[in-house]
Amino acid sequence: MPAKYVPRAYTLEVTVQTGQKKDDDRRSNGDVVDLINRVIGSGRSGDASASVRARVACYLLSGDWKIIFDTEEARKFAETNTGWVKRVFT
Numbered sequence: 691m692p693a694k695y696v697p698r699a700y701t702l703e704v705t706v707q708t709g710q711k712k713d714d715d716r717r718s719n720g721d722v723v724d725l726i727n728r729v730i731g732s733g734r735s736g737d738a739s740a741s742v743r744a745r746v747a748c749y750l751l752s753g754d755w756k757i758i759f760d761t762e763e764a765r766k767f768a769e770t771n772t773g774w775v776k777r778v779f780t
Contacts, residue, residue: 706755722747729774
């Protein structure tokens with residue numbers, strides 16, 4: 691099996707501060723990933739968002755969410771096109 695480069699997680703992740711506690715948001719991590727991918731995919735204005743995929747969502751004890759994307763480019767796209775945050779987390 692050939693060697694494969696695996697990027698560090700922190701180069702792929704964003705943190706979304708929601709100000710909510712888990713009692714207020716009872717969605718599973720998988721539900722949040724699915725919703726992010728649907729919202730980003732539905733807002734396609736071109737080919738850029740076609741390759742943006744969230745892979746992991748993790749609820750943090752602070753009430754924030756950590757989202758890990760496929761690639762660093764996907765993370766950068768998600769950071770600069772933030773309309774999905776409001777649609778997913780409000």
